[in-house]
Amino acid sequence: MKKVILMLAAALSVAACCNKQETAATDPAEVVMQNILNRKSVRSYNGDTIPAAVMENLLKAAMAAPSAVDRRPWSVIVMTDKSQYETVFEGNFNMQKYMESGAVVIFCADTVFTAPTREDPDGPAVTQVNQMWRDDLGAVTENFLLAAEAYGLGACWTACYPYPDRMDPIKKSLQLPPTVVPYAVVPVGYHDGTTQPKDKWDPARVHYNRW
């Protein structure tokens, strides 16, 4: 009888494992999809601070973005000192609602780079305008938002570039280097979970092989 119990136990255990593993095998893609589809713009926070280790993971995700010719033109300013929020929000009257966010992250880009040209990679370093920094920064910002969603945080991408009214107070108060622009200002923090994601799927926006 003991043998029967062990066999039954083994069979059940394998069955349970296999079922779970079958679920797990398809899970990662579903988890990633759900995270992407659940991301939303959160505009109300509870004031709680974000643990440093969590913030570091969000920043690691941000810097894992693709970058044209691997230039990585990004820098990030993490504001946790709420007394500075007013200055950062100065150029955008819509920002007052973000005073209770746990941090305000300013994604910046260096708009020029100094390196050998692509045509003469062994030649002398020259300073050039980086035509692709804005695209890199878009991916950086999106990665950050997706990681925030994954950790149960809310965030909201607010545009800074190309609006002088929004950029100038930040450039001035933070004394950014002349070639560095503040690209986006992203409040991030804990929230009550009531904000629902939008369903933006529209098959009419997809064309196959021709417009």
Add this chain to the structure above:
Amino acid sequence: MKKVILMLAAALSVAACCNKQETAATDPAEVVMQNILNRKSVRSYNGDTIPAAVMENLLKAAMAAPSAVDRRPWSVIVMTDKSQYETVFEGNFNMQKYMESGAVVIFCADTVFTAPTREDPDGPAVTQVNQMWRDDLGAVTENFLLAAEAYGLGACWTACYPYPDRMDPIKKSLQLPPTVVPYAVVPVGYHDGTTQPKDKWDPARVHYNRW
């Protein structure tokens, strides 16, 4: 004895479930992080086609991107007809290596929009340049790349905008509407898994509260 077997079976079943659930409870954030950190630019494919249902999920992920003032200026052209790849690649000599990709996805943006102004939302519709389409498209493209990674596909973001040499053959051959620009050309497909992601984490790029 039958009762003992049932109790044992139930206990084993619960134990198996709970262990799995405990793992699953901490997993989603890690799964999302790993997916973001594992994304890489894949430049060699095995020619296999991508199932339509998988492509649809990638496109759903793309269109879940945030969009400034919710304008959603995006359209997508999915090329699976390889006889057209040459035309799409015409303006960029680096693209020949993508002939074996399962699809080539062209992310497009309408650079103008027609709607009431933000200042007078109940007023007449006016046509305006959309200053934020490029940022929206960056997020769209990154979402697509992350979903591709999740489904075991490789992809590579290749720039199209703002380079006339790259955009013009696509605009012409696909007869894009005059205000629509091809933003990025993204080959996507199955690959041998040898491409490793880059570790781009650089804490020196993070500033706290001041530059």
